[in-house]
Amino acid sequence: MKISIYIVVFLSFFNSCSSSSPEGTGGGGTPLPTNPVTPTKPLTDTEAMDQVQKDAIKYFWDYADSNSKLARERYLTEDPNFEANIITTGGSAFGLMSIIVGVERGFLPRAEAVSRLATALNFLEKADRFHGAWSHWMDNKTGKVIPFGTKDNGGDLVETSFVCQALITVREYFKNGSAAEKELALKADELWKGVEWDWYTKGENALYWHWSPNYGWEMNFKLEGYNECLITYVMAASSPTHPISAEAYHQAWARNGAIVHSGSQYGIPVVLSYNGAVGSVGPMFWSQYSYLGLDPNTLKDKYADYWQLTQNHAKIMVQYSIANPGKWKDYSDKCWGLTASYTRNTDGTTGYTAHQPNNDVGVITPTAALSSFPYTPVESMKFLHYLYDENRSKYVGIAGPYDAFSPQYDWVTPRYLAIDQGTIAPMIENYRSGLLWKLFMNASDTKQGLKKLGFTSGKYGIQ
Template sequence: MSGRNWRRPAAWAWVALLVVGLAAGLALGGADGARGTREDLPVSISGGQSLTNEALLDSLQRTAFNYFWYQVNPVNGLIRDRSQAGSPCSIAAQGFGITAITIGIEHGWVTKEVGRARIKLGMQTLWNGTQGSAAAGVNGYKGLFYHFLDINSGNRTWTCELSTIDTALLMAGVLDAKQYFNTMDPLDVEIRALADSLYNRVDWDYMRNGGAGIRMGWKPETGFNTFGNWIGYNEAMILYVLALGSPTHPVPTTTWTYWTSGYSWRTYYSQSYVYFPPLFGHQYSHCWIDFRGIPDTYMAARGIDYFENSRRATYAARSYCIANPGAFVGYGENLWGLTASDDPFGYAAHGAPPAQSDNGTISPTAAASSIPFAPEIVLPALHHMYDTWGAGLWGKYGFRDAFNPTLFWWGQDWLGIDQGPIIIMIENYLNGSVWERYMQNPQVVQGLKRAGFQNVSAAPQPTPGPLSGIELHQNAPNPFHGSTTISFAVPQAGPVTLKLYDLRGRLVRHVEAEAEAGDLQQITLDGRGLPSGAYAYSLESGGRKEWKRCIIVK
C-alpha cells in the first residue's frame, strides 16, 4: 500500500442538498448505465443540516455503490483496489463489488440487465485468464488468484502472492451472484454456471501444503516458504467455510479444529469475546454469512454465537476510544472505529483493544460496517462523523478511507475492501437480504455443517421458473424530490395498484395502472407537495402485495 502525506481538510463547500445531486445525476446519466448520481456529484447535504438515519444510510450505500461502478476498467470489468488511476485490481474488492452491484440493482441505481452484464464481464475476465505456475503472464494458479491483478491485462502485478483469503472474498461474491441471479433467464443461467466454474476450480486443499491448516499464500519464486497458516480468529473464517464446502477440492474437517485452536478468549471493558483488535476481522465473514443462532462447538461452549462475538468486540472497540489511553484528539463515545486503513504514515492494521498500531487514525468503515451488530452506537457515530468532520471527510464516494484529527490528516482515497463492507452490512441491517439468499447456498451450508456449526439448514431451493409473485424494485432516484420511478413485474396481466403511506400509516398517494405479465414495467410516483421524510409504498396485483420504503427530500 502506498504511503500518504499529511493533508489539511479540503476547503470545498458542501453541495446544497442531496436532492440537487440526485436530480443533476439523473439528468446527466450516461452510457455507464448507472441511474441517479454521476460519479463526480457527491451525495451529500449542505453543512449544518442534519440527515435522518434513512437519508444518511442511503447516501452511504449509494456512494459506496458508485465506487464499484466507476472505479472499474469497463473493458474487462476489473475493479480497482483504491481510487487512484494507476491502481491495480484487488480480487477481494472484486468480490465485494459483485455483491455491491446486486444491491445497486435492488435499489434501482442500475437496471438488472446492465448490472448483470457488468458482473458477468468481470467474472468472464477472471475465468478466461491464464492460470499456471509461471511468475508472469498469469492471473492465478490452481484456481486461486493473485492478490493484485493489472487493471488492463488482468495478470499478476507487484510480484504479489497467490492469496487464499483474497480468493475467498472473491468467491464469496461469486457465490452471491449465483444466488442472486436465480431465474431461468438464459443470462441468469450463464452467471450461475460461471460462478460454479470459478468456485469449483479452486484447489483449496493444495493450499494446505499437506499441513494442518490453510496457508496464507504462495509465490512462484519461493513457494510456501514465507507464508504461515491461517489460525486464530480473524477475517479468514469465511475462507475455511468455503474451503470446507467445496464440492471438488475440500479441506478436511480437522482444519476447523486447527483454526479455532488459535482462538484467544479475553475480557476488555466488561466484554468477554474471542478477540481480534482490528474491527474488519469481525466484519468480513459476516458480510455474507448470517452467523446469528448458529454457534460452532467453540462458541456453543461459551453460550454465544459469532454475531454476538462481533457485537461485543464492537462495544469494546468503542469503550477503548472512550477511555482514550493514547489521549488522541476526538476519540469518544461517537468517534471510534479502528481497523486496517490508510494513515498519515502509509497503511496499517489499527485496532483495539488491546492497542495495535493505534496512532489516532479513525476509519469510518470500522463503525459503519458494524451496524448490524450494534446500530444503537453505530448510527450516532456515523452522524457525528458526517456532521462534525464531514467537510474534510466526505467526498464523491462517501466517507474517505480514514482521518487523523490528532495529526490533522485527512486521507484522500477510498478503498474497495472498505467500501464493500459498508454497503453490504447496511443492507443486512436494513433487510437481511444478502444473508437470506447466501444462507441458501448448498456449498455454504455444507461448509458450515462440516465445521460443526449447529442449527444450520437451508430451505429447499425452488427450481428457477417463471415469475410466481410480484417483483418490486427500489424506486429511483431515492431519496427523491418531485417524482421517482418504480420498476416492477407481475405474473399475470391486469390492474396494479401503487399506494404510498407516511410513517403514521396514512395513505398519501394512490396510482392505478394496467400491467403486462412477466415484463419489467414502470410507474412514476409523484411526490410533489409531500413533506420530507420516510415513506412506505406497496404494489398490489392479483391479491398479492409487496412493500418497500422510500425517502422524500425537499
C-alpha cells in the same frame, strides 16, 4: 506483534509509497473536486443509510476499472491515475456484493449490472489462476499477476475465499432470473468450483495462504485463528470439488481449542483469541470480511457463539473510544472505529497500518463503524450522522466517506481503498434486510460446509 500477512505486506508497501508531503499541500496531482456541502437539515436515519450506500457503491460503479469492471486497488482523488492498472481481488469481491445491494435497492439498473458482472466474471475466468486461486493483485488489461511481494506472485487463498463468498451470492441472487442472469449464475458457480482448496493444505490438516509457481510454499503462512480468515475455512469445507477435511479447521484454525479466550475488556467477553492482540481485540475488519455473507446471528460451534463474538468486538471498540486512553480529540460513541487503513505518520505523511486498541495513533477509519451496523446499530448510526450531518464537507467525497481521518491532527486522506469501501454497503444492507446473509447462508454448498465443520444455525436450520 503478529497480525495478518495482508497487513504486514501492506504496511511495508504503503510506507514505501507514502506521499512526501502532508495531504492537501499539492504534489502535482489533479485538484480535488468540490466536496459535498454539509446539509443544514439533518438526514433521517433512512436517508443517511441510503446516501452512504449509494456513495460507497460508486467506487465499484463510477470508479470501477473500465476494462475488467472489477475494482481498482485504490483511488487517489489528488492523482486519479495512480496505479490505475492494479485490480484487487478481495476488494473486487466486495464490489460484486456491493453491486447486488445496488440492484436490490434500485440504485443501479439491473440489466446494466448483469452486463457488468458478466464482464467481471469473464475477466476472472481468463485471469491467472494458481491451482484455482487468484492472485492478490492482477493487471487490469491482461489478468496477469502483479506481485504483491517478491514471493507473493501466485495464488492468494484468502483473497480467493472472499471472491468465492461473492460468487455464491451472485449465483443465488440471479439463478432464477432472465436468460442472461441464469448464464451469469452458471459462470459464478463454475468459477467457485474451480478452486483447488485441498492443494493449499500441503497435505497437512491446515490451510496455507500462498503458493507461488516460482517459490512454492516459501511464504509458509498457515491460516490459524482468530483473524479475518474464517471464511477461507468455510469455503474450503463447502467446496463440492476440492474440499478439505474438518480436521484442518479444528487443528489449524482453532489451534486444537486454544483459540478460545476467557478474558474480557470493559466487562465484555473477548470470546476468541485475536492474533497479536494480547487479550484485547484486533482491527474491526476481522468481524467484517468473513461476514459479508456468513451470518453470525445464531451461528455457533464448540468454540464460540459468533453473534456474541462479532457484537462484542464492536462493543469493545466503542467502549475503548469512549474510555479514550490516548486522549485523542473527538473519540466518543459517535466518533469511533479502528481498522486497517491509510494512516497519518508522525511526520504528517500518509502510510498504512492496522489500527486497533494496541496500535492506536489517533486515526479513525469510517468503514470500521459503518460496516459494524449489524453489531452496534445505535453507535454506528451515531457515527453515520457524525459524518453526514456534522462533517460531510470534510470527511465525505466523491465515493463516500474518505478512507481515514484524524480530528486530533485536523487531517483527512482524500483517498479510497476498495477493501475498505467495499464492506460498507453490504454490511449496512445485512443490517437493513439481511439480503446477502440470506443468499449465502441458504446456499446448499454453504450449509454442507458449515455442518461439516460442526457449526449450527437455528436461523438457517443448520443442525
